[in-house]
Amino acid sequence: MRKFVRYVVIVAFLSAFNVMKAQDQAVYNNYIANQGILNPAYNGTRDFISGLMVLRSQWTGMSGAPFTGALNVHSPIDKVKNLGAGLVVTEDHLGFTNQFEVFVAGSYRLQVDRKNTLALGLQLGFKNIVYDATKAIKVDFDDPLFQDRVSKFGFNFGFGAYFYNEKYFAGLSIPRFFVNQYNTDKQEIKNTVKFSDLHSYLYGGYVFDINDVKIKPTGLIRIVPGAPLEIDVTCSAMFVKNLWVGLSYRTVSEAVALVEYQFGSSGNDKNTKGKKGKTMTWAIRYSFDYSISDIRKYAVAGSHEIGIQFDFQTKKRPGMRSIRYF
Numbered sequence: 347m348r349k350f351v352r353y354v355v356i357v358a359f360l361s362a363f364n365v366m367k368a369q370d371q372a373v374y375n376n377y378i379a380n381q382g383i384l385n386p387a388y389n390g391t392r393d394f395i396s397g398l399m400v401l402r403s404q405w406t407g408m409s410g411a412p413f414t415g416a417l418n419v420h421s422p423i424d425k426v427k428n429l430g431a432g433l434v435v436t437e438d439h440l441g442f443t444n445q446f447e448v449f450v451a452g453s454y455r456l457q458v459d460r461k462n463t464l465a466l467g468l469q470l471g472f473k474n475i476v477y478d479a480t481k482a483i484k485v486d487f488d489d490p491l492f493q494d495r496v497s498k499f500g501f502n503f504g505f506g507a508y509f510y511n512e513k514y515f516a517g518l519s520i521p522r523f524f525v526n527q528y529n530t531d532k533q534e535i536k537n538t539v540k541f542s543d544l545h546s547y548l549y550g551g552y553v554f555d556i557n558d559v560k561i562k563p564t565g566l567i568r569i570v571p572g573a574p575l576e577i578d579v580t581c582s583a584m585f586v587k588n589l590w591v592g593l594s595y596r597t598v599s600e601a602v603a604l605v606e607y608q609f610g611s612s613g614n615d616k617n618t619k620g621k622k623g624k625t626m627t628w629a630i631r632y633s634f635d636y637s638i639s640d641i642r643k644y645a646v647a648g649s650h651e652i653g654i655q656f657d658f659q660t661k662k663r664p665g666m667r668s669i670r671y672f
Contacts, residue, residue: 371522371545372414372438374400375594375602375633375651377566377578378672382418383434384547385519386451387467387508389420390430392670394657396420404635406647410441420451428455434469444476449504449521458509465508469521473500500524501537506547515672516550542571553671560584562592562671580604599639600649606631610656629655 374380380400381388398418405411420432432451437444449471456464477496506519522545524537551564561583568576575597582592588609594602610627635649657670 372402372412372416372436373404373568373596374402374416375604375635376400376606376631376653377549378551378562378564378580379606379629379631379653379655380416380418381508381517381672382420382432382451383416383436384521384549385467385506385508385517386432386434386449386469386504386521387453387465387506387519388517389418389432389434389451389467389469390422390453391455391463391465391508391510392420392657393422394659396655396657398653398655400651400653402649402651404649405637405641406650413439428457429453430455430465430467432469434471442478444478446474446476447502448472449502453508461511463510465510467506467508467519468503469505470503471501473502474498475500510672512553514550514552517547519547520544521547545570551672560671562590564672574598582606594633596635600635600637602633602635604631604633625659627657629653631655 374383377384380398382396382398383400396419398416400414400416402414402416403411404413415437417435418432420430423429423431430453432453434447434449434451436447438446449469451467451469453465453467456466458464475496475498502522502524504519504521504523506517506521508517509515523539525540525543546569547566548569549564549566551562554561554563561581563579563581565580566578568578570576577597578594580592580594580602582590582604584590588607590604590606590608592604592606594604596602606629608627608629610625631651631653633651635651637648
């Protein structure tokens with residue numbers, strides 16, 4: 347029994363340091379709203395000072411299940427044409443392992459023609475991994491494997507591209523290029539390039555206007571060599587002003603229900619502008635995952651994701667859009 351427990355802990359520990367081939371980066375239901383977290387090229391493309399906070403509780407009801415928090419703040423740079431900047435902070439809890447990341451992102455926008463824009467982005471940052479074995483349920487209290495708390499840092503970077511206009515968009519990104527691999531002999535994190543472990547994201551969507559209804563089908567593909575291809579297909583609709591509802595299916599056997607409500611003043615609405623032309627809009631999002639695989643026997647309460655976003659405008663820029671659907 348002792349050997350078995352040691353084996354389970356070691357496997358969990360190595361998984362946290364990305365030694366194993368798996369999809370170990372966070373999964374988001376509202377991936378279109380969370381593009382700044384997935385793709386550095388998106389930062390600065392919303393024309394506003396934009397902020398987003400996301401909290402995700404996965405497989406609720408299962409002990410030690412993943413819990414993710416993310417923050418993204420970004421804006422175009424007024425004094426430097428076509429440049430944008432952003433900050434991405436994420437934190438993942440899984441069992442007694444915690445991963446904390448901070449990235450600084452920059453983007454450059456190329457005007458392809460009057461309607462279409464291509465943005466290219468790069469992000470740089472660090473990752474802190476904490477493995478606290480003292481929180482483990484122990485069989486042998488004297489086992490040295492369960493006595494330590496290890497905290498290590500690693501460097502990483504990512505890049506992406508984002509093509510968009512008023513109706514449709516497409517993105518491609520590799521948000522983390524290095525594998526932060528833990529070296530047990532030197533007790534340090536080594537930044538290595540493993541193409542077999544790269545997480546790539548390819549996604550896109552379109553907004554249809556049908557009478558007074560807006561329909562937004564979107565899709566995202568996660569590509570990790572050595573792991574099953576994962577595809578998200580989503581369709582959202584706005585039947586009532588500012589209220590979006592949608593359904594999504596993920597090929598790892600999860601069905602998702604989504605709802606979003608937008609409120610606040612529009613950048614082009616003269617009647618709702620604040621003092622000195624300042625405006626602010628908000629969006630609140632909630633989604634619920636229901637697993638249709640065997641894991642639902644243990645994650646009895648499903649998975650939940652909550653997001654809050656704001657767009658703040660201090661002045662109108664030439665060509666900026668007052669309403670954003672992605």
